[in-house]
Amino acid sequence: MIALLLSSFAFAESLRLTLDVHDGTISVVEAQRVPGSVQAPPAGDGPSLTVHDAVGRTISEVTLPTTAHRSVIFPDGGGASATLTRGQIVVEIPWPESAHHAVLGGRTLTPNPPAPPAPGVAVAVQSAGPSEERLDLVFLGDGYAESELDTFAADVDRIVAYVLQVEPYGAYTGLFNIWRVDQASNESGASHYEQSPAEVRDTAYGCYYGCGGIDRLICCDDSAVLSEVRAAVPGYDGVMVLVNDPTYRGLGRLRVRHVLHGRPLRLPGRRA
Numbered sequence: 722m723i724a725l726l727l728s729s730f731a732f733a734e735s736l737r738l739t740l741d742v743h744d745g746t747i748s749v750v751e752a753q754r755v756p757g758s759v760q761a762p763p764a765g766d767g768p769s770l771t772v773h774d775a776v777g778r779t780i781s782e783v784t785l786p787t788t789a790h791r792s793v794i795f796p797d798g799g800g801a802s803a804t805l806t807r808g809q810i811v812v813e814i815p816w817p818e819s820a821h822h823a824v825l826g827g828r829t830l831t832p833n834p835p836a837p838p839a840p841g842v843a844v845a846v847q848s849a850g851p852s853e854e855r856l857d858l859v860f861l862g863d864g865y866a867e868s869e870l871d872t873f874a875a876d877v878d879r880i881v882a883y884v885l886q887v888e889p890y891g892a893y894t895g896l897f898n899i900w901r902v903d904q905a906s907n908e909s910g911a912s913h914y915e916q917s918p919a920e921v922r923d924t925a926y927g928c929y930y931g932c933g934g935i936d937r938l939i940c941c942d943d944s945a946v947l948s949e950v951r952a953a954v955p956g957y958d959g960v961m962v963l964v965n966d967p968t969y970r971g972l973g974r975l976r977v978r979h980v981l982h983g984r985p986l987r988l989p990g991r992r993a
Contacts, residue, residue: 735759736772736816736823736832739947742789743807749825750809750944752832755956756853759813768826772814775821783814785825793938796969803933809943843953844874846881847899856958859900859950863928863941864965867905876963877901902953911939911966925949928964939964 735757739750747767765786772781789808794800816832823830849855860880862873885894906924913920915931925945932940941962950957 734816735813736820738770738785738812738814739951740785740810740812741807741944742787742805742810745787747785747787749828749830750947751951752823752830753951753955754816754832754834755813757956759815761815762812765812770814770823770825772816772820772823774819780817780820781815785812786810789943791932791938791940793935795937801935801938803935803938805933805940808940809947811947843900843902845898846877846901847897849895849898852898852956855896855898857898857900857954857956858959858961859902859954859957861902861904861926861946861949861960861962862965863926863962864906864908864910864922864924865963866907866909869909869965870903870905873903873963873965874901876965880961880963900954900957902949904949906965909965911964911968913968926962928962930966930968937969 734754737751737753737755739752740747741750761781761783765784767785767787769782769784771779773779789805789810790802791805791808792800792802821831823832843859846860860877862870862876865873881899885891885897890897904925906922908922908924910922911924912922912927912929913931914929915936919931926949927942927945928939929941930936930939932938941964946960946962950960
């Protein structure tokens, strides 16, 4: 359930929870306040998290999900999805100005305030404005060896140019900050667990084909991906991992949050 106790509060920030899901149970990896407001997420099937003010009064309540989902769309139509027995998910909930802490399963969570981006880690591909007024999209590359980082940079530029030509994204180009994080893998390519015998590569984020028994589904090491992004762009809004492998496949996280987060963005020269 989601308690409707939010309308009278101002939301300057959101609470971002990184959750580790394991066989239907969840544990909190990180709780962090990030700039910008979000809409309350849909009810999950797990335990309730309550948000409290400084004197312990309950401000809001939300039930969290207990499953990690991945999906793939096939180029010839259709798709497939898998529910993973273990993975990490990111959930964001409104964090009113009066909020002080949250409680989950008897554990008190006092989230860290927003941290400034680590200097020199992320490369700005496009800078459109302050992070609190824009959507910060981050590209990571897996399976790009040190000698292939220039290829990764070119791949990011090519994909960004294509996406920003597609509507409605093209009309909102000025709302996106786009970042690239250069991280070399020890080996080029990706692991292929759908093959027999399996072909295993040593890569930065451990991306592999054959996730959940589905040949065309790619999964990565959630912890490695999210740790990298949190360090590079703490206020990130979206993450894309490019896998340096010629085999067509992909993945997408089933709905964790809306693409635009429900965040009221301020356009240049206008107030939200």
